[in-house]
Amino acid sequence: MTIEIDLGTLESRLAVIGLTGLRRLSGGASSLSYVGTATVDGISRPVVVKAAPPGLEPVRNRDVLRQASMLRRLAATEVPVPTVLWEDPGDPPEVPPVFVMSFVPGASFEPLFDRDGDGGGDPDDGGDPAVVADRMLDAARTLAALHRLSPAALGLADEPQVGLADEVRRWTRALGTVDPTLVPGWERVAEALLATEPAAIAPAVVHGDFRLGNLLASGPTVTAVIDWEIWSVGDPRVDLGWFLINADPATYGRRTRYAEALPAPADLAATYAERLGRDVPALDWFQAFACFKSAATWSLIVKHSRRRPAPDPMAEELAGALPGLLTRAADLLG
Numbered sequence: 001m002t003i004e005i006d007l008g009t010l011e012s013r014l015a016v017i018g019l020t021g022l023r024r025l026s027g028g029a030s031s032l033s034y035v036g037t038a039t040v041d042g043i044s045r046p047v048v049v050k051a052a053p054p055g056l057e058p059v060r061n062r063d064v065l066r067q068a069s070m071l072r073r074l075a076a077t078e079v080p081v082p083t084v085l086w087e088d089p090g091d092p093p094e095v096p097p098v099f100v101m102s103f104v105p106g107a108s109f110e111p112l113f114d115r116d117g118d119g120g121g122d123p124d125d126g127g128d129p130a131v132v133a134d135r136m137l138d139a140a141r142t143l144a145a146l147h148r149l150s151p152a153a154l155g156l157a158d159e160p161q162v163g164l165a166d167e168v169r170r171w172t173r174a175l176g177t178v179d180p181t182l183v184p185g186w187e188r189v190a191e192a193l194l195a196t197e198p199a200a201i202a203p204a205v206v207h208g209d210f211r212l213g214n215l216l217a218s219g220p221t222v223t224a225v226i227d228w229e230i231w232s233v234g235d236p237r238v239d240l241g242w243f244l245i246n247a248d249p250a251t252y253g254r255r256t257r258y259a260e261a262l263p264a265p266a267d268l269a270a271t272y273a274e275r276l277g278r279d280v281p282a283l284d285w286f287q288a289f290a291c292f293k294s295a296a297t298w299s300l301i302v303k304h305s306r307r308r309p310a311p312d313p314m315a316e317e318l319a320g321a322l323p324g325l326l327t328r329a330a331d332l333l334g
Contacts, residue, residue, distance in 0.1 A: 003053040005032060005096070014038070014049065017086050017100065022049065030061040030229050038100060040085045046103035047085060052096035061229040065089060068099040070205070070228045073154045078145045080104075080224050104224040106216030111136075111258035112249055113213070129261035134220030136247055139212055140268045142222045143243055144275035147204040147236035154205065161203050162234040168193045168289065171296040178299040182322050189292050189326050192333045198282035204236035211246040241286030244268060245294065251328075252321045288332035295325040 004024075011022050018039035025033040025048070034049040050067065052058035058065070065087060074081045087099035111132050151159060172190045175183055207214070208230035216224040245251045247268055249259040263271075265287075273280050298318045305315040 003032075003055060005051055005054055007034075010034070010049070010051065010098075011036075013088070013095075013098070014100070018044070019047070019049070019100075031064050031067075035103060038085070040100075047100050048082065048103050049098060049100050051098040052090075052092065054096045055093050056096075058092050058097050063097075064099055065097050067228040067231075068101070070231050071101065073156070074146075074149075077149055079142065079149070080222060082224055082226065104216050104226075106218050106223040108213060108216050108226070110211065110213040110246075111262065112246070112252065112254055112256055114256065129258045131220050132258050133261045133263055135217045135222065136212060136263055136268065137271050138217070138220055138222045139210075139215055139243070140271040141275040142215070142225060143207075143210055143239060144272045146207065146210075146225070147239070148276060149205060151203055151205060151233045156205070156233055159233040162206075162232045164197050164200075164235060164238075164289075165194060167234075167238065168197075168292070171293050174296045174300055178303045182299045182302060182319060183295050183326060184323055185326055185330070186292070186295065189288075189329045189333070192330065193285070193289055193292060196285060196333055198237075198285050201235060201237070201281070203233050206232050206234045206236060206239050208232060208239070210239045210243050235286075237280060237283065237286040238289070240269070240272060240280065241283065241288075241290035242293070244283075244287055245290040251291070251294070251325070252318065253324070284332045284334075288329040291325045291329035291332070295322045295329075298322055298325075 007022055007024075011019060014022075019036050020038075022034050022036040025035055030053075032051045032053060034051070036047060036049065037044060038047045039045075040047075050064045052062045052064050056062060068084045068087050071081045071084050075083060082101040082104050085100045085102060088097065090097045151157060168190060172186075175186045175190070207225065207228065209227060210225070214225070214227040215222050216226060244265040247262060248265045249255065249262065269280065269283060298315070299322055301312075302315045302319045302322075305312040
């Protein structure tokens, strides 16, 4: 059941910034998003409001103020993000924390999932596959810009780092809870990942779910990186591997009007490395890990979907792709 905040109550709380016209935005599993108009520094502007779900402790991916802190840290960098305008810790769990950020115009969509997509409604020819291909290349450059930043310079020197083995074991635990026929052979892939863990490189801020659907763009240009619920400090190649498999039509086999036009994963990796200014070793391992993680993520979605009276059709379609993800991971690991 979706937890909601009473709009009137939220508007009253945000009256201090003159917020009006509040309405719920779709999407968002860990926090609640709204759009409205507010007056900040004497200027009336459209804004986005993010709030933690009421009645739950605002921890982990529900910690909206942690998301706001990352947006503030990135505000003066080359990474495009919304501007944090106001925040309030509330009195959780009954009165959830909330923050207000600038509304960034742009389109957000997944070219390999939205089969009838129009570029996310982007008026600047975002539905043109060639424009979306350029957008994907700009996303690779944007990811490199993020990973060029020193965590220490962002005030994150003491942030706990997530190790690769810990990442693998996290998803191993998840896979142990699902129907084994969904993910045949996952144990062998997990063992191979742990046995071939690559040498560490300098840590970076890791977005955690960097893909086109978590970016805003106008035409070919990324205008904002959004959805920072699971950021961490760790190996930046985790982000890159995830981005590459989600940009590859072969990953899920979903043939959309954009599939043939998108840059090859190798070209995206080369664009990333050029912007980063250095080589990216062991990338096959990180793409294998991304396939393993995706198999785990989707198997959990399928598990929960099948508990409903009417399972989600997309989850059922993706269930058929999970064995192929694990086979691909094994192939990448050699």
